[in-house]
Amino acid sequence: MSATNPNKSKVFILFPDGVGLRNFAFTHFKEIGEQQGFDITYWNNTIFPLENELGYPELKIKSTKIHPKTAVLSHARKRVELALSRKRTNDQVYPTYRFPLRWNSLKNILKSAFVTFHETFSASPQGWQKLMDQMNAAERSTVRYQEVKAQLEVHQPDIVFCTTQRATQAIAPLLAAQDLGIKTACWIYSWDNLPKGMSTVETDYYFVWSELMKAQLLEYYPKTKAAQVFVTGTPQFEPHYDASLLLSRKQFCEAHGLNANTKYICFSGDDQTTSPLDQYYLEDTAIAVRQLRKEGRDLAIIYRKVPIDFSGRYDAVLEQYKDVITPIDPLWKPIGEQWNQVMPTKEDFALLVNTCYHSELVVNICSSMVFDFVIHDKPTIYPNYEQPQLQKGTRDIGQNYNYVHFRSMPDYDQSVTWAMRKEEIYDGIKGLLDGELNPVPVTKKWYEIVNKPESPEKASERIWEGINEILK
Template sequence: MQNKKIFILLPDGIGLRNFAYSDFQAIGLKENFDVIFWNNTPFDLTELGFKEIRIHNSKSNPFTESYKNARKQIELNLNIRKTQDRVYDTYRFPFSYATVLKAGKSLFTQMVSFTHSSKYGLNRIREKIKNKERRTLYYHKSLETLQKEKPAMVFCTNQRPMSAIAPLLAAQDLGIPTATFIFSWDNLPKATMVVETDYYFVWSDLMKKELLFYYPYILESQVVVTGTPQFESHFDKSKLISREDFFEQNNLDLHKKYICYSGDDVTTCPDDSKYLEDVAVAVRELNKNGNALGIIFRRCPVDFSDRYDKVLKDYQDVIVPIEPLWQKIGEGWNTILPTQIDIDLQMNTIANTEMVVNLGSSMVFDYVAHDKACAFINYDVTDKKISDWSVKKIYNYVHFRSIPNLETVLWINNPDDIVSIIESGIDKKSSVIEGAQEWFKIINQHSPQEASKRIWEGIKVIIYKE
């Protein structure tokens, strides 16, 4: 009898949205898989009715972090040599020297990346990471769990966390097939691959091409194109509440139409509060000319700063903040975790707003899933918070090169343009909607609502083949 026990490895909370708060688990059960979440998050998934095995003491080797950081630097160096494109330098984070320990780690990382910036050197670092992790208690505990449970496959929800290395190594050492899902549309050019698995599940043919380009040791036969569950919720109309209920719950004015301003984190957009103010000024002007418009401000879920406070107070006549319903477990950005109710809140926010304004995020795809337009901010403010930051850096990132030769978003190139851009965006016949739909098809396998089904089909093929 075919073993259909599948371990869904959740090394951190990033994968919760795609694999716990979607129909992914229900589809697996319907296909008669025994779905068990190997859970390294603080969330108790049994409360959702899921089977789980909790991971305890997921501590990596003390040197793994430095080698992982060196690997990133080496991969970016090799990408620059391969492409003659300096864009990969923009994916580096500054080294920290705030404490003796941090300074030591930074110097070690720089030394290793300097002495190993070759294909041969990269392979040595990849092996060092594996050897270090095999010496940990975490690895041996993972072996024990896998030997006891004997799953047919271990599927990791995110390729980035260091905490995923040991359990995936343990599975491979026992001959259990492994796979990882590439989490986001911009991850591969950034050199965020931390784990190495037998199979890789990606969003699109474009992402498959990127994966094979940046990681030439991966074979085409190891890549499965499925799309992402990230957008599936937008096609489940049962989660929508009435306009009246949504407006009442969020203190909105039924006589107004709203646009959404979707905030970025501080690193991505340090001047975001000024951009929000510029949009608020434009909405006030539109309202003076006979419109009845408002702004719903949805901040980035991992941004708890006070940088918007003054703007929200000064423009409370037009801006209504609706806070994301994420749960803060710790201080790091990856310990602020999504919840099921926030997915429903986001979906209803999109359904009840006319368009979205932001700085270059994937919200363009969330909105076009509802046949609504997106406007991208594309100018620098006069009084910048960080002198060398620019929107040009953001839109030069590799993932924006996937934009087709069509009008896909409304570009706000000057604050004086915002009034006319909003007028265009709330027009249901806006030409950018069709262009954005074409872009959506490039970055995510269609039909988008079938992603979880395609992932399970891929898992089925692998375990029967193995």
């Protein structure tokens, strides 16, 4: 670590896992904080080498071993939260957020029985609090807690800002900070996280994308007070407002073997949990594009896979339809051997920005990619029909659109172009290209609901202003 200025407020940016890298390492977040006079250290629990790769001052958390009980306690906590939400609202969407339990070994039987017991008998605020207390006590008993506490005692930051509320790896560092009287704040990572019961940590302050998320935070976590919550927008979308990242049409097409005269639609892949039959929606899109080409349109597909999908499930479709599909893989790279050790890169932000800018529209199963594209005035087609390959036990994508975060649409029918049948992908592409369909004005209203509408490119600045307010 480099030498620090004793007169500056010292901020630890905690990365319990790699999901925060995109928002807080690959944007201008650090530079903006330094311009505002903060002394910033990245408290790094990931294997991503921030100092070597980006030249950022970092303090590595060496021990990543959480308490053996923590994962199962967190799973029980999540199920209790969802049960509480269902009881409070009488809304059957909440049970659909549950991860399936496993009963295939003695160890898994014991864990699943523990979770089921608490879901049934601890679904009260007191039961939830007891699970949180047990989880925190377990983490305080670890060697890891002692190590991170010792780091804090040496470096004495004024605040620890955690880049996600989801990670069990965040519990011990935040508890250590609180036990030492250091202020703590947490970024709510994604637009869909609060209704899903995905908050494993409690901090002194919270930063959220929008007024909607603030209302959700206060609803789902009633211990939280409005004064603890800062609405800032998200750095996730900031690169889309950086014109210096844009390549010319010629540069972009030459870099990826594309034809500058062809119109491209993007198919943005999804993960196997959300869309287990995603490859068949890509195939349906390719069939539609082939039909449109027969009708004389110079049209093709850019396929951008979800970065953590190494299943090979798209390979047969990519081979069969290579006349109309060009894959452009995200610029993520493996840092370790595990799937969750594939990390984003700064370069991928520029690739995503240019993919949105140089595509006519995106076809995608229910992700926030709709907002990446609408920033560039590009529409989205959401397929919402069952595939014939759907078997018992395979998740139907239709349940995704019932989730709470999709209720934020200002007009469900008009916020995107829906494909309710396979043939409607063709209809949607044709209608959007011909100008007969245009959901973009309504999609923009939706974007302003889920993100802070004023100056969305200034989210990082507002986060630093919030941190400054906390420290004052």
